[in-house]
Amino acid sequence: xxxxxxxxxxxxxxxxxxxxxxxxxxxxxxxxxxxxxxxxxxxxxxxxxxxxxxxxxxxxxxxxxxxxxxxxxxxxxxxxxxxxxxxxxxxxxxxxxxxxxxxxxxxxxxxxxxxxxxxxxxxxxxxxxxxxxxxxxxxxxxxxxxxxxxxxxxxxxxxxxxxxxxxxxxxxxxxxxxxxxxxxxxxxxxxxxxxxxxxxxxxxxxxxxxxxxxxxxxxxxxxxxxxxxxxxxxxxxxxxxxxxxxxxxxxxxxxxxxxxxxxxxxxxxxxxxxxxxxxxxxxxxxxxxxxxxxxxxxxxxxxxxxxxxxxxxxxxxxxxxxxxxxxxxxxxxxxxxxxxxxxxxxxxxxxxxxxxxxxxxxxxxxxxxxxxxx
Amino acid sequence: xxxxxxxxxxxxxxxxxxxxxxxxxxxxxxxxxxxxxxxxxxxxxxxxxxxxxxxxxxxxxxxxxxxxxxxxxxxxxxxxxxxxxxxxxxxxxxxxxxxxxxxxxxxxxxxxxxxxxxxxxxxxxxxxxxxxxxxxxxxxxxxxxxxxxxxxxxxxxxxxxxxxxxxxxxxxxxxxxxxxxxxxxxxxxxxxxxxxxxxxxxxxxxxxxxxxxxxxxxxxxxxxxxxxxxxxxxxxxxxxxxxxxxxxxxxxxxxxxxxxxxxxxxxxxxxxx
Amino acid sequence: xxxxxxxxxxxxxxxxxxxxxxxxxxxxxxxxxxxxxxxxxxxxxxxxxxxxxxxxxxxxxxxxxxxxxxxxxxxxxxxxxxxxxxxxxxxxxxxxxxxxxxxxxxxxxxxxxxxxxxxxxxxxxxxxxxxxxxxxxxxxxxxxxxxxxxxxxxxxxxxxxxxxxxxxxxxxxxxxxxxxxxxxxxxxxxxxxxxxxxxxxxxxxxxxxxxxxxxxxxxxxxxxxxxxxxxxxxxxxxxxxxxxxxxxxxxxxxxxxxxxxxxxxxxxxxxxxxxxxxxxxxxxxxxxxxxxx
Numbered sequence: 010x011x012x013x014x015x016x017x018x019x020x021x022x023x024x025x026x027x028x029x030x031x032x033x034x035x036x037x038x039x040x041x042x043x044x045x046x047x048x049x050x051x052x053x054x055x056x057x058x059x060x061x062x063x064x065x066x067x068x069x070x071x072x073x074x075x076x077x078x079x080x081x082x083x084x085x086x087x088x089x090x091x092x093x094x095x096x097x098x099x100x101x102x103x104x105x106x107x108x109x110x111x112x113x114x115x116x117x118x119x120x121x122x123x124x125x126x127x128x129x130x131x132x133x134x135x136x137x138x139x140x141x142x143x144x145x146x147x148x149x150x151x152x153x154x155x156x157x158x159x160x161x162x163x164x165x166x167x168x169x170x171x172x173x174x175x176x177x178x179x180x181x182x183x184x185x186x187x188x189x190x191x192x193x194x195x196x197x198x199x200x201x202x203x204x205x206x207x208x209x210x211x212x213x214x215x216x217x218x219x220x221x222x223x224x225x226x227x228x229x230x231x232x233x234x235x236x237x238x239x240x241x242x243x244x245x246x247x248x249x250x251x252x253x254x255x256x257x258x259x260x261x262x263x264x265x266x267x268x269x270x271x272x273x274x275x276x277x278x279x280x281x282x283x284x285x286x287x288x289x290x291x292x293x294x295x296x297x298x299x300x301x302x303x304x305x306x307x308x309x310x311x312x313x314x315x316x317x318x319x320x321x322x323x324x325x326x327x328x329x330x331x332x333x334x335x336x337x338x339x340x341x342x343x344x345x346x347x348x349x350x351x352x353x354x355x356x357x358x359x360x361x362x363x364x365x366x367x368x369x370x371x372x373x374x375x376x377x378x379x380x381x382x383x
Numbered sequence: 384x385x386x387x388x389x390x391x392x393x394x395x396x397x398x399x400x401x402x403x404x405x406x407x408x409x410x411x412x413x414x415x416x417x418x419x420x421x422x423x424x425x426x427x428x429x430x431x432x433x434x435x436x437x438x439x440x441x442x443x444x445x446x447x448x449x450x451x452x453x454x455x456x457x458x459x460x461x462x463x464x465x466x467x468x469x470x471x472x473x474x475x476x477x478x479x480x481x482x483x484x485x486x487x488x489x490x491x492x493x494x495x496x497x498x499x500x501x502x503x504x505x506x507x508x509x510x511x512x513x514x515x516x517x518x519x520x521x522x523x524x525x526x527x528x529x530x531x532x533x534x535x536x537x538x539x540x541x542x543x544x545x546x547x548x549x550x551x552x553x554x555x556x557x558x559x560x561x562x563x564x565x566x567x568x569x570x571x572x573x574x575x576x577x578x579x580x581x582x583x584x585x586x587x588x589x590x591x592x593x594x595x596x597x598x599x600x601x602x603x604x605x606x607x608x609x610x611x612x613x614x615x616x617x618x619x620x621x622x623x624x625x626x627x628x629x630x631x632x633x634x635x636x637x638x639x640x641x642x643x644x645x646x647x648x649x650x651x652x653x654x655x656x
Numbered sequence: 657x658x659x660x661x662x663x664x665x666x667x668x669x670x671x672x673x674x675x676x677x678x679x680x681x682x683x684x685x686x687x688x689x690x691x692x693x694x695x696x697x698x699x700x701x702x703x704x705x706x707x708x709x710x711x712x713x714x715x716x717x718x719x720x721x722x723x724x725x726x727x728x729x730x731x732x733x734x735x736x737x738x739x740x741x742x743x744x745x746x747x748x749x750x751x752x753x754x755x756x757x758x759x760x761x762x763x764x765x766x767x768x769x770x771x772x773x774x775x776x777x778x779x780x781x782x783x784x785x786x787x788x789x790x791x792x793x794x795x796x797x798x799x800x801x802x803x804x805x806x807x808x809x810x811x812x813x814x815x816x817x818x819x820x821x822x823x824x825x826x827x828x829x830x831x832x833x834x835x836x837x838x839x840x841x842x843x844x845x846x847x848x849x850x851x852x853x854x855x856x857x858x859x860x861x862x863x864x865x866x867x868x869x870x871x872x873x874x875x876x877x878x879x880x881x882x883x884x885x886x887x888x889x890x891x892x893x894x895x896x897x898x899x900x901x902x903x904x905x906x907x908x909x910x911x912x913x914x915x916x917x918x919x920x921x922x923x924x925x926x927x928x929x930x931x932x933x934x935x936x937x938x939x940x941x942x943x944x945x946x947x948x949x
Contacts, residue, residue, distance in 0.1 A: 072848055092851040105849035109867045122854030166853065399857040400758055407755035410748050411770045414828060417785035418777045420795070424788060474690040481687035495938035497691055500699075502879065502934050504886025506903040507923045511702025514709060514916060534698055537691060567684075589776075596778030599888050599903075603910075613780050620784055620893055632781045639776035643769060 018049025020206035021083040021173040023069065028078030030064055030230075038064050040230040042078075046174060046206050051197075053209040053217040056227035057253070062210045065227075066176055069208065071095045082173055093122075098167030098205075099176045102183075104159045106151035112162050113138065113147040119170040137165045141199065156184055160192055164199055174206040181216065189213075193220055214254050218242065226250045234289060246290030248376050251302040258308060258346050259300045261378060264293040272375040274301050278342025282319035284373035291377050298378040305349040307372035310337065310364050317367025321346070325362045339364060421636050425629035443626035444633075453615060453631060459525060460612040463601075464594040466529035468587045471536025475590075476583050478537070479544035480575050484554035498538045508534070509603040516604070523606015531600045536590030540583065547582025548575075588645045592638055709920035717917030721909075721925065724918070729898070730905040733891075737816065737901065738884035741823040745880050746873060748824070749831030754865075756832070757839040775829040783893040786822050787813060790894075818894035826890065827883055831876045838872025839865065878937035882930055902926055 023046040030039035039061040046052050054062040067073040069080055071092035079086050087095055106115050113134050120130035138144045141161040151159055160180060167175055177196070181189045197220050200207050211217055217224050218238040225235040226249075234246040245251035248259055262276040271283045272293055284301040286292050293299045311317060323341030335352040338345060346366060358364065425443050447453055478497055482490070500508070512531055513522065521527045552574070560574050601611040612631060619628050710717050721727060756767050774782060789795045790812040797809040812818060842865065850864050888903040900908070906926070909919035 070848075070852060072851075092848070093854050093856050095852075097852060099849065099852040101845040101849055103843070103845060105843065105845040107846060107850070107864065118850070118855075119853035122859060170854070403751070403755055403758060406751050407767070410752055410828075411767070414774050414825065415770055417782050417789065417825065418773050420785055420788065421781060424785075470694070474694050477687040477689075478691040481684045483684075485684070491938065493688070495935075496695070498938075499934065502882045502886075502930075502937070504903055504926055504930060506886060506888055506906045507706070507927055508699060508702065510906060510910060510919055510923050511706045512698055513910070514705045514920070515702045530694070531698055533694060537694065592776050592778075596780065598780055613778060616780055616784070617889070617892075620780075620787070628784065632784055635778045635781045639773060639778075642776045643772055646772070647765065647769065 019171070019204040020048045022047055023174055023206070023208070024079075024081040024084075025065070025069065026079045026081065028065065028068060028075045028080065030061070030068060030073060031076045037076075038230050039068070039075075042227075042230070042232055044225055044232065044235055046208055048206055049204050051200060051207045051209070051220055051222045053211060053221040053224045054227055055211060055214060055217040055224050055253075057212055059229075060227040061230035062227050063178055066178055066208065066210045070097055070099055070176055096170075096173045097176050098170070098172035098174070100160070100163045100167050100178065100180045102179045104151075104163040104180065106159060106162055106166075108151055111148050111150060112143065112154070115151065115162055116166045116169055118166065123170060133169065134165075137169045138162075141165050156188060157192055157195070161195065164196065168199070168203060168205065172205065174208060175200070177207060177209045179211055181211070181213070189216070190219075196220065218254070226253060228253075236289070240289070243374075244288040245302060245374060245376065246287060248300050248302070248378065251300075251374065251376060256305055256347065258303045258305060258344075259376075260303065260344050260346070261298065261300050264295055264297045264299045264375070266295050267292070271370050272299060274299055274375060276301075276321070276342075276344065278321070278344060280321050280342075282321065282368075282373070283370040284319075284375035285371060287374060287376055293375055293377050300376045300378045302374040302376055303368050303372060305336070305347040306334075307368055308346060308348045309367050310339075310348055310350060310358070311367045315367065318370045319368055319373065321366045323364055323366055325358050325360050325364060327360055328358060339366060341366065418636055418639065421629060421632045425626060425633045443630040446625070446627045447630035450627070452610075453612070453627070455608070456610050456612040456615045457631070457634070459609065460595055463525050463529045463532060463611060464591050466526065467532035467536050467594040468591045470530065470533035471590050471594075472540050472583055472587050474533065475537040475540025475586060476544045476579055479541050479548060479582070480571070480579065482545065483548045483552070483575075484557070497541050500534050501538050505535075505599040509599050512600070513603045522604055523609045524604075525609050528601055528604045528609065528611065529594075531604065532594040532597055535593050535597060535600075536587075539589045539593060540586035543586030543589070544579045544582035547579050547585075551581075552578040585646055588642050592642050595638060596635065706920040706923050709916050710924050712917050715921075717915070717921035718925075720915065720918045721921045724905075726900070726905055726908070727922075730900050730902050733816075733899055734885055734902040737819055737823065737887075737891075737899075738881050740820050741827060741884045742877055742881045744820070744824050745827045745831040746877055749828055749876060749880075750835055750869075750873065752828070752832045753835035753839055756836050771829050771832055774825060779826055779889050780893075782825055783822050783890050786818065786825065787893055790818050790821070813894065814896045816895065816899050819891050819899050822890040822894045823884055823887060826887075827880045830883055831880050834876040834879065835869060835872045838869040838875075841872075842868050875937060878933055882933050882937065885926070885930055 025042060025044050025046075028039060028042045029037060031037045042061070042065055044052070054065060056062045064073060068075050071087070071090060071094075074088075080088065082096075106112075107118065110118070113131060116137055117125075117130040117134035120133060121127075125133070135144065135147060138147055141164065143158060143161055143165070146154060146158065151162065154162065163180070164175075180196075181192055184192070193216055196207075209217070209220065221238060223235060223237055224241050226233045226241055228249050234241055234250050236244070241250055242254050245254065251257050252259060260274075260276055260282075262274040262282075265273045265275045265281070267273070267286060270286060272286055274282050274284055276282060282301060284299075284303075309315075309317065311320065321341045321344075323339040323344075323346060326338040326340050326345075328338075329336045330352060331349075334349045335357065337348040337350070337358065339348060340346075348366065426441065475497075482494065508531070512527075516522055516524075516527055557570060557574055560570050565573065596613060597611075598613045598617050601614045602617065605611070605614055612634075616628055616631060619625070752767075752771060756764055756771070759767055791797075792809040792811070792813070794812070796812060797806075800806045800810065846868075847860055847864060850860050855863065885901075886903055887901055888907065891899050891901045891904055902922070903926075906919050906922050909915050909922060
């Protein structure tokens with residue numbers, strides 16, 4: 010962060026402690042989820058649909074009750090508080106603006122609920138709208154606004170009463186990419202300026218990576234890993250996390266030994282390669298099935314004179330030009346490997362060309378293959 | 384870590400909801416009590432209508448079934464309603480198919496017109512049809528009554544089939560059938576017919592009840608031998624309140640309960656409610 | 657029936673939308689013929705006949721009707737009774753609709769059954785049952801006497817009260833469903849948003865639910881009113897002769913006075929009053945003026 014002054018840190022610490030949620034006997038939607046949302050922090054719950062992330066958010070908000078576990082704000086258990094008494098600002102999918110009220114009345118609503126008099130709350134709401142640059146639209150109805158403007162109204166409404174934290178439930182779900190990116194930076198800018206803690210729920214990993222201080226990757230109701238975007242991207246703890254954040258090659262093989270901080274992997278096609286031992290997650294031992302995770306951008310097609318720590322032989326299957334780069338699919342015996350590399354008209358390889366692939370051991374991450382993904 | 388012992392809804396919400404249902408209860412009782420007292424009224428031993436009945440006896444049913452006029456009226460009503468539902472099922476169902484997936488200016492107007500018999504005062508229809516059919520010697524024709532009732536049945540069938548189609552048949556399906564070579568009649572037979580069946584059944588059931596219960600049109604159209612059961616009851620109620628009426632009224636209750644069951648089962652089948 | 661909102665797709669527009677869009681069954685318009693024939697023969701033609709009778713002698717029947725001493729009474733009765741019925745039915749209907757809305761699936765089905773049973777029961781039967789309940793030795797008076805609330809049986813039958821009771825009983829399902837639909841159309845997230853912003857149940861009902869269901873209430877009101885105006889059976893069975901409503905007056909002209917002209921003129925006057933309301937009811941937006949949020 011290149012801010013000159015440290016960003017303000019507002020809000021209270023939210024502790025989610027061993028929370029479970031079951032909808033019917035034995036069907037657990039959320040399993041033993043624990044994390045801390047620190048004041049001023051931007052934490053994202055990232056996962057595919059059905060991973061329990063929205064349910065977790067709803068439990069924090071008070072719309073669902075945990076079957077087990079505790080949720081605390083600054084140490085105080087909030088289980089007995091109904092949603093209208095929890096001090097969270099929530100932005101729902103679709104923004105849930107009140108269609109029959111003006112933008113100003115929408116933003117003033119929480120103040121009205123707190124008993125603020127009409128003139129005072131309208132003044133404060135107008136100020137808030139100025140802050141998000143919507144002052145001129147105060148008397149419009151929500152349906153007359155664009156998506157981006159509606160989002161800003163929703164944020165203004167959620168922030169005006171100085172909540173303990175901002176909870177965002179997939180607010181950008183249905184929008185196209187350009188608009189999404191624009192709104193992401195808006196959310197981030199507002200958050201930085203106000204300094205409020207944010208809990209974002211999303212399935213979009215680009216979104217998670219670009220906005221978060223920390224990401225909690227969820228699947229099947231469990232948190233698989235919590236860490237900074239760099240941590241989860243470069244040092245995934247499980248194959249799922251590796252595959253979910255961006256694209257990666259997961260090459261199955263057997264651990265043949267650990268030396269020097271690296272695992273030696275014998276791949277299915279017989280070749281040997283090296284990969285780092287995982288920084289998070291369990292260490293493989295000799296004989297364990299492992300997966301070597303190598304991002305396509307770290308996999309290299311070696312020129313005749315080049316060498317690398319680990320190599321593999323293969324043949325080009327296809328090549329796609331994606332603007333930013335070229336994407337090769339290589340058949341390496343038992344493995345299908347994807348390589349992305351800078352595009353060069355003259356050096357483009359045709360299908361069928363034999364190639365040698367190589368990677369640096371630092372760029373490969375070994376992971377225990379618990380689910381037998383091979 | 385002790386399991387949380389919280390219940391599903393926080394206390395204030397439960398209280399609010401409880402109050403709501405308490406408020407609904409008397410209204411629901413009000414709605415249902417009249418229908419519920421009919422059969423007990425019919426089971427009275429005396430010759431007076433009273434509720435609660437003093438003794439239990441089935442003589443009122445015997446009176447009812449033993450009176451040829453009343454039995455004739457009952458059979459006539461069934462005949463009329465059966466025909467009315469057949470006609471109404473056809474018109475309403477066809478209209479719903481015609482409107483399926485079709486957007487055009489004035490669509491709401493056409494829908495409104497099809498549904499209008501529900502809201503237009505029946506007395507106007509009754510008068511007009513009386514004046515039209517009297518010179519044609521059609522007063523007293525049970526077929527004429529059935530045709531008029533078909534007008535009342537059509538809107539219910541229309542709504543019911545329209546709902547079936549909206550839920551069960553996408554316009555894409557129809558278009559793909561056409562593109563695969565199905566002609567008009569084939570589309571009707573193989574694509575639309577299976578989709579409208581549940582709606583048709585539900586609409587026909589409701590339409591049957593509407594026709595069977597109808598008084599005003601049947602009153603204006605009645606002839607010496609064409610007196611539907613409701614008309615006979617209407618006249619009897621005005622002049623002579625006997626348990627026989629309650630007995631025949633029980634038939635209506637039975638129909639109502641049957642219809643409700645059919646509708647409930649139909650909704651369960653569609654996964655509605 | 658959902659009104660189709662035609663929005664030009666966001667941002668850059670595509671080709672202009674054809675006016676005849678989404679035709680599923682291109683040749684299907686002929687399927688409207690059966691309805692057309694049925695309604696044409698038994699509604700339109702009779703209407704023309706009514707007009708002919710009413711316009712006899714240059715419209716003399718209209719004068720007969722307008723000068724009739726019974727008309728003011730019948731008109732006032734109709735208006736008062738319909739307004740009372742509508743008001744009561746709306747209040748009770750709103751409560752019931754809210755109950756249906758809040759109930760979970762199993763309870764909702766039971767409640768629906770309660771609401772629909774009278775819908776399926778013949779109006780004649782319902783009135784008959786009310787007559788039995790409200791008569792001097794009927795159940796209601798018996799309960800009142802036993803409960804010590806009165807010392808002598810109250811006259812609950814053959815008066816305006818009985819007519820209103822009977823009519824409210826009939827129209828209640830008609831009031832419930834438009835309101836219920838309006839409630840269901842409220843996006844659940846809006847209510848959650850309101851709660852998350854500090855609104856308790858009272859505030860949610862008054863500030864969110866009521867305003868958003870108002871279109872449904874208007875729709876129900878017009879529907880119930882129009883249906884009430886046309887009532888015939890209930891005033892006869894539950895009311896006194898002085899409770900005669902407008903439909904009874906038509907019947908009187910036709911069957912007692914055998915004055916078809918006057919009866920027709922009156923029928924046209926009724927239509928003139930009711931049709932604008934019907935058009936109003938059909939054109940009221942079902943989802944409220946805000947579209948989907």
